Amino acid sequence: MAEVAPRRQPTLDQVTELAGVSRSVASRAINNAPHVSRAKREAVERAVRQLGYVPNPTARALATRQTGAAALVVSGEDPSIFADPFFAQVIVGASAALEEADLHLMLCLAASDRSRKRVGELLRSKGADGAMLMALREDDPLARMAEEAEIPVVFGGRPVGTTPRWYVDVDNVGGAREATEYLISRGRTRVAAICGRLDTEVGRARYRGYRDAMLAAGLGPFLPQEGDFTEPSGAAAMAALLANHPDVDGVFAANDNMGAGALRALRGAGRRVPADVAVVGFDDLAVAQIADPPLTTVHQPIAALGREMARMLVALISGQDPTPLILPAHLVTRASA
Amino acid sequence: MAEVAPRRQPTLDQVTELAGVSRSVASRAINNAPHVSRAKREAVERAVRQLGYVPNPTARALATRQTGAAALVVSGEDPSIFADPFFAQVIVGASAALEEADLHLMLCLAASDRSRKRVGELLRSKGADGAMLMALREDDPLARMAEEAEIPVVFGGRPVGTTPRWYVDVDNVGGAREATEYLISRGRTRVAAICGRLDTEVGRARYRGYRDAMLAAGLGPFLPQEGDFTEPSGAAAMAALLANHPDVDGVFAANDNMGAGALRALRGAGRRVPADVAVVGFDDLAVAQIADPPLTTVHQPIAALGREMARMLVALISGQDPTPLILPAHLVTRASA
DNA sequence: GCGAGTATTGGGAGCGCTCCCACTGGGAGC
DNA sequence: GCTCCCAGTGGGAGCGCTCCCAATACTCGC
Numbered sequence: 001m002a003e004v005a006p007r008r009q010p011t012l013d014q015v016t017e018l019a020g021v022s023r024s025v026a027s028r029a030i031n032n033a034p035h036v037s038r039a040k041r042e043a044v045e046r047a048v049r050q051l052g053y054v055p056n057p058t059a060r061a062l063a064t065r066q067t068g069a070a071a072l073v074v075s076g077e078d079p080s081i082f083a084d085p086f087f088a089q090v091i092v093g094a095s096a097a098l099e100e101a102d103l104h105l106m107l108c109l110a111a112s113d114r115s116r117k118r119v120g121e122l123l124r125s126k127g128a129d130g131a132m133l134m135a136l137r138e139d140d141p142l143a144r145m146a147e148e149a150e151i152p153v154v155f156g157g158r159p160v161g162t163t164p165r166w167y168v169d170v171d172n173v174g175g176a177r178e179a180t181e182y183l184i185s186r187g188r189t190r191v192a193a194i195c196g197r198l199d200t201e202v203g204r205a206r207y208r209g210y211r212d213a214m215l216a217a218g219l220g221p222f223l224p225q226e227g228d229f230t231e232p233s234g235a236a237a238m239a240a241l242l243a244n245h246p247d248v249d250g251v252f253a254a255n256d257n258m259g260a261g262a263l264r265a266l267r268g269a270g271r272r273v274p275a276d277v278a279v280v281g282f283d284d285l286a287v288a289q290i291a292d293p294p295l296t297t298v299h300q301p302i303a304a305l306g307r308e309m310a311r312m313l314v315a316l317i318s319g320q321d322p323t324p325l326i327l328p329a330h331l332v333t334r335a336s337a
Numbered sequence: 338m339a340e341v342a343p344r345r346q347p348t349l350d351q352v353t354e355l356a357g358v359s360r361s362v363a364s365r366a367i368n369n370a371p372h373v374s375r376a377k378r379e380a381v382e383r384a385v386r387q388l389g390y391v392p393n394p395t396a397r398a399l400a401t402r403q404t405g406a407a408a409l410v411v412s413g414e415d416p417s418i419f420a421d422p423f424f425a426q427v428i429v430g431a432s433a434a435l436e437e438a439d440l441h442l443m444l445c446l447a448a449s450d451r452s453r454k455r456v457g458e459l460l461r462s463k464g465a466d467g468a469m470l471m472a473l474r475e476d477d478p479l480a481r482m483a484e485e486a487e488i489p490v491v492f493g494g495r496p497v498g499t500t501p502r503w504y505v506d507v508d509n510v511g512g513a514r515e516a517t518e519y520l521i522s523r524g525r526t527r528v529a530a531i532c533g534r535l536d537t538e539v540g541r542a543r544y545r546g547y548r549d550a551m552l553a554a555g556l557g558p559f560l561p562q563e564g565d566f567t568e569p570s571g572a573a574a575m576a577a578l579l580a581n582h583p584d585v586d587g588v589f590a591a592n593d594n595m596g597a598g599a600l601r602a603l604r605g606a607g608r609r610v611p612a613d614v615a616v617v618g619f620d621d622l623a624v625a626q627i628a629d630p631p632l633t634t635v636h637q638p639i640a641a642l643g644r645e646m647a648r649m650l651v652a653l654i655s656g657q658d659p660t661p662l663i664l665p666a667h668l669v670t671r672a673s674a
Numbered sequence: 675g676c677g678a679g680t681a682t683t684g685g686g687a688g689c690g691c692t693c694c695c696a697c698t699g700g701g702a703g704c
Numbered sequence: 705g706c707t708c709c710c711a712g713t714g715g716g717a718g719c720g721c722t723c724c725c726a727a728t729a730c731t732c733g734c
Contacts, residue, residue, distance in 0.1 A: 007487065009463065011720055022684040027722060035682055054462040058404060059720035061395045062689045069443070079433065083425045092416045095446045099455065104464070106406070107444045109432045118436065125391040126346065127441070150344065231627065260627055286420075290568065290597055292629045348690055359714040364692065372712055396690035399719045 010051040019047035030055060069104040070313055071128040073119055075135050075142050079111040084229075084257075085285055086302060087134070090156065093306030094132060101314040103129065116142055123149030130313045132156055138199050152316035154309050160201045166316060168308045168325045172202055172282075175298035175329030176209025179280040180252050182296075182331055184217045188250030188278055192222040194237040194262055196229045196254040203229075206254040206282060222248075227258045231287075234261025235268075242269050249277055250337070256281040256288045259295050263336065267292075278337035282329075293335035300329040347388040356384035367392060406441040407650055408465040410456055412472050412479050416448040421566075422622055423639060424471070427493065430643030431469065438651040440466065453479055460486030467650045469493055475536050489653035493646050497538045503653060505645045505662045509539055509619075512635040512666030513546025516617040517589050519633075519668055521554045525587030525615055529559040531574040531599055533566045533591040540566075543591040543619060559585075564595045568624075571598025572605075579606050586614055587674070593618040593625045596632050600673065604629075615674035619666075630672035637666040 016026045021040050028036045029044035036044075047053070061067045072094055074082050091107070098105050106128055110116045123131055123145060130152035136143050136159035143162070146153045155167035183191050193210045196203035207224050214221040225241050227233035234253055238261065241248055253259035259281030263273060271277050273293055281288055284299035308325050315322040353363045358377050365373045366381035373381075384390070398404045409431055411419050432442050443465055447453045460468055460482060467489035473480050473496035480499070483490045492504035520528050530547045533540035544561050551558040562578050564570035571590055575598065578585055590596035596618030600610060608614050610630055618625055621636035645662050652659040 009720095012722095013720080023686095023721085024684055024723075025682080028682095031722090037682065040682085052461075054458055056399075056720055057459075057462050057464045058395060058398045059689090060722075062393075062399050062691090063720080063722040065689075067395060079429045082429055083422060085420060085422045085425065088420045088422065088425050091444065092419055092446065095444070096416065099452055102455075104459065105444050107428065107432070107442050109429065115436055118439075121391060122394075122441065124389075125394050127394045231623070264627075286568075287624070287627060290624060290627060346690095349692095350690080360691085360716095361693080361714055362712080365712095368692090372710095374712060377712085393690055396719090397692075399721090400690080400692040402719075 009056065010053045012053075012055070014051055015044060015047045015053050018051060019043040065126075067127060067129050068102070069106050069128045070098055070310070070317075071106040071108055071119070071122060071131040073108045073110055073131055073133050073142065075110045075116070075133065075137065075140055077111060077137075079109055081135065082109050082111075086283065089302040090134070090306035090309075093303035093308075094310040095306075096303075097307040097310035097314070101310075101317075103314070110142060116145075120145035120149070123151060123153075126151055130154070130317045132309045132313055133159075135200075136160075152313055154313045154316065156305060156309050158201045160199065160204070166312055166322065166324060168305055168312060168327065170300045170305060170327050171329050172205035173209040173212070175282060175300065175331075176206040176252065176254070177213045178209075178329075178331050179282065179296075179298050180210045180213035181217070182333070183250040183252065183278055183280055183337060184213065184219065186250075186278060186337065189219060190222075190245065190248050191219065191250035191252060192241050192245060192248050193224050194227050194234055194241070194251060194253045194258050195224040196227060196258070198224070198226060203254060210252050227254070227261075229255050229257060231257045231261040231264075234258025235265040236261070238262040238265035239269070242266075242271075251277060251279045253279060253281045256283045256285050256291075256295060256297055259297065259336075260287050260291045263291055263293070263295070274335065274337050280331075280337045284332055288332075288334070291336070296334045296337035297332055298329050299332045301327050346393065347390045349390075349392070351388055352381060352384045352390050355388060356380040402463075404464060404466050405439070406443050406465045407435055407647070407654075408443045408445055408456070408459060408468040410445045410447055410468055410470050410479065412447045412453070412470065412474065412477055414448060414474075416446055418472065419446055419448075423620065426639040427471070427643035427646075430640035430645075431647040432643075433640075434644040434647035434651070438647075438654075440651070447479060453482075457482035457486070460488060460490075463488055467491070467654045469646045469650055470496075472537075473497075489650055491646050491650045491653065493642060495538045497536060497541070503649055503659065503661060505642055505649060505664065507637040507642060507664050508666050509542035510546040510549070512619060512637065512668075513543040513589065513591070514550045515546075515666075515668050516619065516633075516635050517547045517550035518554070519670070520587040520589065520615055520617060520674060521550065521556065523587075523615060523674065526556060527559075527582065527585050528556065528587035528589060529578050529582060529585050530561045531564050531571055531578070531588060531590040531595050532561040533564060533595070535561070535563055540591060547589050564591070564598075566592050566594055568594045568598040568601075571595025572602040573598070575599035575602035576606070579603075579608075588614060588616045590616060590618045593620040593622050593628075593632060593634055596634065596673075597624050597628045600628055600630070600632070611672065611674050617668075617674045621669055625669075625671070628673070633671045633674040634669055635666050636669045638664050 029041045134156040138160040155164045195207040225237040227237045281295045281297035288295040288297045471493040475497040492501045532544040562574040564574045618632045618634035625632040625634045
């Protein structure tokens with residue numbers, strides 16, 4: 001325990017004294033508020049510079065009842081779901097938008113019960129001015145916590161079951177439909193789906209899009225082969241598909257990871273892509289470009305998702321009542337289909 | 338601007354009143370401090386439950402001069418460097434370790450001058466109890482800011498030029514050496530390096546490891562072909578290499594992205610991997626497994642890097658003086674070499 | 675030259691919590 | 705029986721800032 005000299009930061013009162021003004025004036029000058037004469041304003045600025053004064057955000061937060069921070073909560077029982085580059089891009093977008101509103105970003109990975117409890121307390125105690133919630137499972141206790149905490153909350157993607165008041169989502173149904181229609185338009189008639197976990201809204205929505213397109217084309221949809229959004233699960237699903245439906249000629253994978261897995265399984269089984277089997281993914285992450293062959297996939301504006309969530313939250317915090325947003329997704333054609 | 342009823346949170350004083358104790362006692366009871374009789378402690382707990390009281394973290398922070406948050410700062414002029422899954426894993430590790438110390442994580446992407454300035458202010462104003470700094474370029478103003486802010490700072494990876502007092506790094510030199518030695522041990526004699534940006538310490542260290550191994554084996558090192566850690570730059574570097582040294586039979590790529598790019602360029606040039614040219618990468622990210630052929634690479638404990646940074650920071654915050662840490666990296670052999 | 679405004683100014687009461695400190699009332703020790 | 709010690713208690717002074725409000729200074733029109 002090294003006892004370091006705790007040398008305190010200069011406070012507003014010291015600025016006050018050095019500049020020869022009252023605390024109110026100093027405060028106004030520092031916050032660029034009106035009702036400060038030019039002379040005093042400059043005196044304050046000089047004192048601030050001389051002292052190296054920086055306002056204490058905690059004290060300010062206590063007085064204004066605003067923390068100046070927004071929380072981004074990523075839920076899921078396995079912290080590694082966060083390793084998905086998807087979230088990194090969401091963060092990039094959200095971070096940029098929050099910065100515009102001069103808010104800081106608190107990142108909460110709510111994987112364990114303990115951390116979920118911490119997040120709940122953070123929200124209830126108004127430790128942040130608002131929160132963005134992502135990847136909520138069915139019955140996720142976080143959803144209830146968010147409701148109890150009386151602070152602005154924006155959902156990223158809709159949770160299963162309920163439709164929250166404020167959310168930003170991607171048009172998963174439309175994207176999946178477009179992908180499937182594309183496969184059909186290229187003459188594929190035996191198109192299967194490798195879908196993601198059907199206990200998530202994304203998983204369901206993308207399957208729904210696939211199904212809609214198949215039915216609309218008069219093709220009976222295959223039974224969905226369920227994966228869990230990971231590459232290995234995609235490979236396994238593809239293998240199962242090949243076993244059950246050897247004549248499959250098209251595959252809609254509910255995300256790129258599983259699409260990549262499917263490609264690997266197809267390669268292993270000696271099927272040519274796209275000649276024998278065409279494959280389409282979803283997400284348009286880096287893996288889609290690296291895959292061999294490069295994966296035709298549905299691009300979704302991930303950074304925009306983060307950005308819009310943050311903007312919606314900022315609007316909410318400032319007392320407005322924004323409307324939910326559904327961002328478009330569109331097909332990017334590459335070699336795999 | 339909807340005027341919502343601002344219904345305030347219950348405060349300690351309300352608990353105090355309901356429980357019929359003094360503020361001191363209530364505070365002690367809530368913080369599990371000693372000097373509280375069993376009876377009063379229970380009375381307080383009851384009142385807390387009844388009121389749904391949650392301590393206000395801001396007020397607590399002001400009184401204790403501790404914010405209960407640690408900042409993770411990722412620097413770089415392009416926010417997209419953050420999209421590298423590398424950071425996501427660091428965050429997972431750091432987040433878990435911070436949680437153990439009951440600290441929240443503030444994530445700061447310092448891409449623009451404006452955001453760097455904000456980060457500087459955050460640190461100087463002690464808006465966080467400590468900070469973890471990553472990916473500092475040469476002359477990064479953040480390094481100076483961190484020094485001026487008198488709060489605990491831990492570096493993730495060493496910045497170019499200086500060796501900070503506290504840091505956690507990966508043994509890049511050792512890992513690169515091991516990778517190169519492996520190529521040499523497999524009979525490769527014309528081993529080239531596709532190195533990362535040489536204005537970063539990682540880039541330099543990995544090149545140094547390659548060079549050491551080559552010299553130790555009595556092989557003259559090739560001139561480094563510099564990339565920028567991206568897949569395309571790896572492909573371009575490989576193409577250049579093939580043009581200048583058509584007889585190259587081994588490649589050490591300073592990260593997996595560039596390794597994947599090299600594989601693509603080799604495939605394009607009709608070279609077989611590993612028969613004609615063996616390739617080794619660095620990082621062991623998902624892309625290494627997805628690559629075709631799967632990339633032999635140097636695994637580094639990324640989550641551990643984040644975890645150890647956070648632990649070191651926690652130690653620092655609690656007044657200890659931890660020693661810098663260098664985490665081991667080791668080769669993972671796959672098909673590419 | 676005078677009253678009505680309008681622009682500045684500074685005092686002071688919070689914001690909700692921690693923690694020092696002075697005080698009380700028993701046991702334990704002798 | 706009388707100190708001494710200490711668990712238990714509550715009062716109150718901050719932590720550093722914002723912001724309401726009353727007080728003062730200046731302006732302008734007539």
